[in-house]
Amino acid sequence: MSASPAVVALRPAPTNNLEAFWMPFTANRQFKQAPRLLAGARDMHYVTTDGREILDATSGLWCVNAGHCRPKIVEAIQAQAAELDFAPTFQFGHPKPFELASRLAAMAPTGLDHVFFVNSGSEAVDTALKIALAYHRARGEGQRFRFVGRERGYHGVGFGGVSVGGMVANRKTFGPGLPGVDHLRHTHDLSRNSFTRGLPEHGAELADDLERLVALHGAETIAAVIVEPVAGSTGVLPPPKGYLERLRAICDRHGLLLIFDEVITGYGRLGSAFAADRLGVTPDIMTTAKGVTNGTIPMGAVFASSDIYEAFMQGPENMIELFHGYTYSGHPIACAAALATLDVYQEEGLFERAAALETRWADAIHGLKGLPHVIDIRTIGLVAGVELEPMEGKPTARAFQSMVKAYEDGMMLRVTGDIIAMSPPLIVSEAQIDEIAERLARVLKAID
Numbered sequence: 001m002s003a004s005p006a007v008v009a010l011r012p013a014p015t016n017n018l019e020a021f022w023m024p025f026t027a028n029r030q031f032k033q034a035p036r037l038l039a040g041a042r043d044m045h046y047v048t049t050d051g052r053e054i055l056d057a058t059s060g061l062w063c064v065n066a067g068h069c070r071p072k073i074v075e076a077i078q079a080q081a082a083e084l085d086f087a088p089t090f091q092f093g094h095p096k097p098f099e100l101a102s103r104l105a106a107m108a109p110t111g112l113d114h115v116f117f118v119n120s121g122s123e124a125v126d127t128a129l130k131i132a133l134a135y136h137r138a139r140g141e142g143q144r145f146r147f148v149g150r151e152r153g154y155h156g157v158g159f160g161g162v163s164v165g166g167m168v169a170n171r172k173t174f175g176p177g178l179p180g181v182d183h184l185r186h187t188h189d190l191s192r193n194s195f196t197r198g199l200p201e202h203g204a205e206l207a208d209d210l211e212r213l214v215a216l217h218g219a220e221t222i223a224a225v226i227v228e229p230v231a232g233s234t235g236v237l238p239p240p241k242g243y244l245e246r247l248r249a250i251c252d253r254h255g256l257l258l259i260f261d262e263v264i265t266g267y268g269r270l271g272s273a274f275a276a277d278r279l280g281v282t283p284d285i286m287t288t289a290k291g292v293t294n295g296t297i298p299m300g301a302v303f304a305s306s307d308i309y310e311a312f313m314q315g316p317e318n319m320i321e322l323f324h325g326y327t328y329s330g331h332p333i334a335c336a337a338a339l340a341t342l343d344v345y346q347e348e349g350l351f352e353r354a355a356a357l358e359t360r361w362a363d364a365i366h367g368l369k370g371l372p373h374v375i376d377i378r379t380i381g382l383v384a385g386v387e388l389e390p391m392e393g394k395p396t397a398r399a400f401q402s403m404v405k406a407y408e409d410g411m412m413l414r415v416t417g418d419i420i421a422m423s424p425p426l427i428v429s430e431a432q433i434d435e436i437a438e439r440l441a442r443v444l445k446a447i448d
């Protein structure tokens with residue numbers, strides 16, 4: 001029998017000792033002993049529950065590209081929630097996702113004219129993989145079931161993304177994932193490319209790994225190749241000069257689709273709308289999320305070429321062409337947030353601003369060379385990776401310490417393995433760039 005409302009109201013409020021929330025990708029026990037709790041945010045800063053300002057050197061989780069709590073985006077979200085809270089996009093529609101898709105297609109690399117909406121980067125990746133399989137099947141090549149990913153790739157946490165990703169922890173914990181997945185070697189080469197600004201000189205030949213995998217498995221069994229144009233979550237690994245061009249050529253030679261995972265690199269991070277623009281290589285499918293709504297409301301957008309879209313539009317007109325979608329695909333509030341976000345990016349010229357600040361950013365961060373523990377620094381766009389010498393017998397401990405220390409000192413950093421990754425909002429000022437470098441220098445001198 002269910003309790004009456006009166007009985008429920010009499011129950012004592014539960015104590016909140018932080019135990020109930022099982023935190024994602026977090027050292028729960030350490031966090032709960034010394035919580036880093038954020039209560040508010042504005043522009044370049046968070047404010048903690050105890051009232052301290054924290055300089056955001058990571059755009060939250062690589063997503064708040066226009067800075068925090070921007071009024072135009074906040075107002076758009078509020079207005080949309082009051083006007084149309086939800087409408088299905090299965091067999092019905094509402095105007096916003098159509099408007100948003102048109103705007104996104106107009107800013108995407110030429111040819112990526114169709115947009116499928118999802119709610120996260122992980123869903124974007126799984127969607128892209130499914131589109132690739134279904135595309136080949138629609139063209140009578142259903143035997144193309146394999147995917148090629150890359151070591152040190154991160155493509156989110158769905159089983160598809162974990163399978164094509166190349167993170168050891170995922171593979172150890174969750175098993176082999178999708179069948180028929182193989183991986184290119186990663187391109188990180190400290191011996192030849194350390195302390196690089198922009199694209200490293202050496203390593204284009206690593207793309208030829210794809211020819212090896214084609215020879216091993218047969219091109220006719222491979223559906224797609226997926227890479228991040230610049231790997232982010234595994235430590236900021238820009239592609240060697242010529243590498244992506246070579247991958248593109250090999251894919252074309254063998255009829256493989258090329259998928260760029262631009263969940264981090266999309267929406268201005270590299271000083272262009274997408275990494276594909278800056279790096280001059282256009283994929284067949286592109287996954288994005290994060291910056292599309294400035295991190296305010298969960299959303300992702302998967303871009304596909306017209307060739308791919310048209311391949312689906314062949315059967316009877318009453319048939320569903322792609323048996324895929326999420327309840328919240330094209331959610332009205334997410335669409336409103338995204339439209340306002342694109343306005344802010346455009347009105348404030350934030351992608352151009354990121355490009356203009358790149359040299360200042362690179363100078364400031366490369367200025368940390370020679371400080372304790374630093375074995376490499378890499379920068380591109382408004383992204384930087386600072387790689388630390390791991391502590392003897394305690395991999396990841398040193399970078400973790402730097403993250404905690406920086407927070408105590410008033411700055412948010414992100415760490416992955418023994419690499420510090422930084423990606424400030426594109427509104428960062430020159431003085432704040434210097435401040436980020438100065439704070440990091442203090443941290444590096446203070447840690448063991």
Ligand SMILES: Cc1ncc(COP(=O)(O)O)c(C=O)c1O
Pocket residue numbers: 119120121122123125154155156157228232233261262263264289290
């Ligand atoms: C390249 C890439 N793909 C996919 C994802 C997963 O995105 P989400 O955490 O929104 O599922 C991430 C997240 O950082 C990412 O960097």
